[in-house]
Each structure stands twice: as structure tokens, then as C-alpha cells.
Amino acid sequence: MDFFDGILNNKIFLTSVLAWFIAQSLKVIHTFVVDKHFNVSRFVGSGGMPSSHSAFVMALTTAIGRVHGWDSGIFAISLGFALVVMYDAAGVRNAVGKQAIILNKIIEDVHHKKEKKITEQRLKELIGHTPVEVVIGAILGIIIAKLVI
Template sequence: MKVLYSILSNKTITVPVIAWFIAQFLKVINVIVVERKLDFTRFVGSGGMPSSHSSFIVSLATVVGKMKGLGSVEFGISAAVAAIVMYDAAGVRRAAGKQAKVLNKLIFSQKEEDRQNFDENLKELIGHSPFEVFIGAMLGMLMGLCFA
């Protein structure tokens, strides 16, 4: 029980998890508002508004900065990891999603017998626009400032 209490009282764990949860919940709400449909798969899926990866990692960096100081090695490491995660979300993963969209169109345009080896579409919504990453980062910073 002491181990569980130690984990649950560790703000570098709990605050990022809460930030991730809120970001994922906001994705479901965003789909309801924009697309007028209820899609609970958005709660566990990647991509979309806001970036939960950015929320998670920026809240972690913010908590570490508040606890250890902005001049600490720990904050430097967490800030560097945050930059990498956000760059990846808006760069590499977004490009992969765009490529998947093109490949799905290409596969779908083929004759039925030529498509038999493709049992499902490639996942298209895996990255983020820079704006989605920014909003996720702002959410993470807010969560870190409020709860750390």
C-alpha cells in the first residue's frame, strides 16, 4: 500500500496523467462539436485536437521546473524531451499520417481483386498540426502550474 501511495503522491506521475486524460477527453468533445458525432475511440486514439502527447510531456517539464528549478539538470532533460516529442508529433508523425491517407486512396482506387491483400486501411490520424501541438502544450503548462 505504501508503494501505491508513493506513486499516487508523485506529482511527476499524477499531473502528466491528468493532463493526458483531459486532453483525450477534449478530443471526444471536439469531435462532438465539429463533426456532430460521438466517437469514444478518440479517447484512446492518437492525433487530433489537442495533442495529448504535448499535454503530458509539457506538464511533466512544468512540474519538474517548479519542483527542481528552471536551472536544474532535471528540468533541462524534461524540456529537451518535450521539444523532441512535440517536434515528432507535428513533424514525423504528421507526415506519416499524410502518407497513409494517400496510400489508402491509392489502394481504394484499385480493383477489388487487387485489394484483397489489404484487410484494413492504414491509420491516417497519427500526427498533429502545429496548432494542435501548441494547444496541447498550453494545456500541459496550465496543468503543471495549477497542480504542482
């Protein structure tokens, strides 16, 4: 069995990808409902409701726990990995997004004052997640893994 056959037959990995796919699809739907416009780019974008990072890692962790046992070493590794990813999504990446908002405002102010032309493009502001987006993504991942595995 080669690498690609292994991946395509790995139910744990495919469950995680399914959780990611559903979370990304829900972002498109959420944007349509909240902002009243269809934005298909939300399917591949980071940030927003729900966290697809959280859905992926918690589906992975839950599937590993169900298959290999909640007391297995691989479950412990996966859970540690999931906690780091979710902390990063809600903490560090969210802070970067807030900084991008402030920097974009500074750039706009400089442009309006015509003091000096800044050629940098606007920074992406929707990078991280709120804690609620992370928790909803994590719950989504757990539910999907429980349904599939």
C-alpha cells in the same frame, strides 16, 4: 514504499497524467462539436485536437521546473524530451498520417479497377498533429501544471 505507492504519491507524474486525461477528454468533445457525432474511441486514439502527447510532456516539464527549479538538470532533460516528442508529433507522425491517406487512396483505386485484390486493411490516417494542435496541447499542459503544482 514500493513502486506503486511511489507512483501514486508522485505529484509530478500525476499532474502529467491529469493533463493527458483532460486533453484526451477534449478530443472527444472537439470531435462531437466539429463532426456532430459522439466518438468515445477518440479518448484512446492518437492525433487530433489537442495533442495529449504535448499536454503530458509539457505538464511534466513545467511541474519539474516548478518543483526542482528551472535551472536544474532534470528540468533540462525533461524539456529536451518534451521538444523531441512535440517535434515528432507535428513532424514525423503527421507525415506518416499524410502518407496513409495517399496509400489508402491508391488501395481504393486498385479495388475499383479490379486489377488485383489487395487484402491489407486501411491504414490509420489520424496519427500525428498539426503544429496548432501541438501548441494547444503544450499550453494546456503548462496551465494544468501551474494550477496543480
